[in-house]
Amino acid sequence: MADTISLRNYIGQAINNIDNPNVMVTDGDLSKSTKTSEFKSLHPSRFIQCGISETSAMSIGYGLALEGKIPFVVNFCTFTIGSAWTQLRMICYANANVKIIGSHPGIDNGLDGASHHSCEDLALARVLPNLTVLDPANKAQLFECVEIAANTPGPFYIRVPRAEIVDYKSKNKMEIGKVDEIYNQGDDFAIIFEGSTNASSFEAFDLLSKKGLKGRLINIVSVKPLDNDYLIDLGSKVQKIVSVENHSIIGGLFGALAECFMINNINAKLVPIGIRDTFTESATSNELKIKYGLTAKDIVKTII
Amino acid sequence: MEQIDDLKNQVIQNKITLMEMLHESKSGHPGGSLSCMDILTAIYEKQIDFSKAERSKVVLSKGHAVPAVYSILNSKGIISDKEVLTLRKLNTRLQGHPSVVKIPEVDASTGLLGQGISIGIGMALAKKQNNSYEKVYVITGDGELVEGQNYEALTQAAFYNLNNLIVFVDLNKLCLSGTTKDNMDLGDVDLKFKSFGWNCIHINGHNMDEICKALTIVDNNQNKPLAIICDTIKGNGISFMENDPAWHGGVVTDELYTQAMKELKGAK
Numbered sequence: 236m237a238d239t240i241s242l243r244n245y246i247g248q249a250i251n252n253i254d255n256p257n258v259m260v261t262d263g264d265l266s267k268s269t270k271t272s273e274f275k276s277l278h279p280s281r282f283i284q285c286g287i288s289e290t291s292a293m294s295i296g297y298g299l300a301l302e303g304k305i306p307f308v309v310n311f312c313t314f315t316i317g318s319a320w321t322q323l324r325m326i327c328y329a330n331a332n333v334k335i336i337g338s339h340p341g342i343d344n345g346l347d348g349a350s351h352h353s354c355e356d357l358a359l360a361r362v363l364p365n366l367t368v369l370d371p372a373n374k375a376q377l378f379e380c381v382e383i384a385a386n387t388p389g390p391f392y393i394r395v396p397r398a399e400i401v402d403y404k405s406k407n408k409m410e411i412g413k414v415d416e417i418y419n420q421g422d423d424f425a426i427i428f429e430g431s432t433n434a435s436s437f438e439a440f441d442l443l444s445k446k447g448l449k450g451r452l453i454n455i456v457s458v459k460p461l462d463n464d465y466l467i468d469l470g471s472k473v474q475k476i477v478s479v480e481n482h483s484i485i486g487g488l489f490g491a492l493a494e495c496f497m498i499n500n501i502n503a504k505l506v507p508i509g510i511r512d513t514f515t516e517s518a519t520s521n522e523l524k525i526k527y528g529l530t531a532k533d534i535v536k537t538i539i
Numbered sequence: 540m541e542q543i544d545d546l547k548n549q550v551i552q553n554k555i556t557l558m559e560m561l562h563e564s565k566s567g568h569p570g571g572s573l574s575c576m577d578i579l580t581a582i583y584e585k586q587i588d589f590s591k592a593e594r595s596k597v598v599l600s601k602g603h604a605v606p607a608v609y610s611i612l613n614s615k616g617i618i619s620d621k622e623v624l625t626l627r628k629l630n631t632r633l634q635g636h637p638s639v640v641k642i643p644e645v646d647a648s649t650g651l652l653g654q655g656i657s658i659g660i661g662m663a664l665a666k667k668q669n670n671s672y673e674k675v676y677v678i679t680g681d682g683e684l685v686e687g688q689n690y691e692a693l694t695q696a697a698f699y700n701l702n703n704l705i706v707f708v709d710l711n712k713l714c715l716s717g718t719t720k721d722n723m724d725l726g727d728v729d730l731k732f733k734s735f736g737w738n739c740i741h742i743n744g745h746n747m748d749e750i751c752k753a754l755t756i757v758d759n760n761q762n763k764p765l766a767i768i769c770d771t772i773k774g775n776g777i778s779f780m781e782n783d784p785a786w787h788g789g790v791v792t793d794e795l796y797t798q799a800m801k802e803l804k805g806a807k
Contacts, residue, residue, distance in 0.1 A: 288694075290687075294661065294688070295660050297647075297661055325651055
């Protein structure tokens with residue numbers, strides 16, 4: 236098994252990796268938590284401290300983009316997609332070249348409690364036209380997502396885990412609209428996960444494999460656009476599919492997959508793992524995963 | 540003086556185009572478009588040069604006044620006489636609020652009130668990054684100054700000493716529900732800007748001499764963002780619309796259109 240890491244530790248490095256003087260970063264007094272402090276160290280003149288001001292920071296990003304800059308608006312998931320949603324909506328309406336990076340998705344910010352958890356951001360982001368939604372699940376993929384976002388016109392949202400995840404090596408090159416299929420050993424089952432649930436998904440896959448089941452392990456990566464061709468084929472062949480998300484089961488990964496299957500008339504056996512339409516609470520994120528049913532055991536139970 | 544008279548005549552021509560548009564669309568926002576027409580005409584005539592690749596920009600924070608901008612873009616040949624009559628109609632580029640995707644010359648998609656100053660900050664910061672001497676002009680209504688995001692923006696613009704950012708406040712003292720004083724009193728708007736660290740001047744937003752003098756200050760502004768608070772009259776120039784909150788929106792009927800055109804052409 237690969238090492239576990241917290242991807243948010245590499246947000247600053249991933250942006251620093253973009254060799255383009257038009258790249259800028261806006262912060263809302265959280266650069267130490269989101270690690271954009273590392274961008275500030277290298278490029279102080281391109282780092283815009285906005286203070287605790289999520290809405291204005293988002294609109295400032297919009298203004299920067301209108302003048303040809305490539306702004307990265309970085310904050311906790313709920314403070315970007317949540318607090319500044321109407322500002323983001325205008326960015327998407329203008330198809331402006333703004334890149335949003337959210338850290339601390341789902342219940343990753345466990346101890347701070349439900350106010351700081353982000354179990355709605357995928358739903359809020361997915362519904363916006365023009366917005367590409369990426370959800371990396373290993374370090375190399377984070378760097379690829381940031382690079383693709385910087386080099387592709389239009390608004391992007393990149394959801395970056397705070398919790399420890401498995402830093403596995405993808406064999407597939409990151410592409411917008413393509414899943415990262417990690418294992419394909421058969422069609423007994425499939426686990427499709429989004430970035431911050433990769434540890435429990437890997438563990439569940441191992442447990443199921445040891446029980447003699449042959450299945451697939453899939454990192455969705457591109458939440459929007461979806462890899463429709465792959466999913467239609469998967470939904471037609473696989474006995475049982477479980478979606479795993481550190482997010483509400485309403486409007487996020489499960490919602491996206493269900494829409495894909497229904498629109499394409501695929502009668503897939505799809506089961507959700509995720510937060511079930513409730514506000515969560517303070518505790519460590521591992522304790523919360525047990526209480527709210529996001530563990531490997533919970534995933535296994537949906538298959539057997 | 541000659542230039543001032545030219546600008547005044549252009550304002551009347553723009554108002555005529557505006558009435559033609561609103562009469563044809565039977566929808567739109569006449570009152571707030573008319574209150575900022577002098578300001579917008581002066582900015583576009585004096586400060587905006589569409590032939591330059593890097594130029595000053597206008598952010599219409601009070602996006603509902605976009606018919607005023609469309610009429611100005613019509614005068615510049617960017618929107619044709621035929622197209623200008625398609626306001627708010629199916630498949631038009633002339634959306635009810637500015638869309639930079641449909642018409643790049645509007646500079647920013649706006650319409651959700653209270654966001655324009657922040658957008659202007661981003662543009663002003665980018666211009667400084669690019670060592671450009673061009674400016675960013677934001678037009679806000681007074682009603683929208685209740686929106687909290689404005690005060691995040693006022694703090695940030697002062698912090699970054701954005702002397703290339705100019706906010707014109709179209710202080711027409713009316714909102715949809717009635718007077719701003721009765722609806723949500725803003726208190727002393729000048730003092731608000733000053734206390735946030737902005738330079739601030741207060742002018743008559745229908746006096747072209749004063750507007751042009753204010754734009755001279757813009758060119759020599761030292762080290763702070765500048766607010767130009769403009770006393771204006773909602774529905775300015777059309778007697779039955781002036782100071783009547785009902786003309787925030789409202790349909791310009793054939794009869795009222797005839798009267799409005801008579802008044803505007805009489806003012807020429």
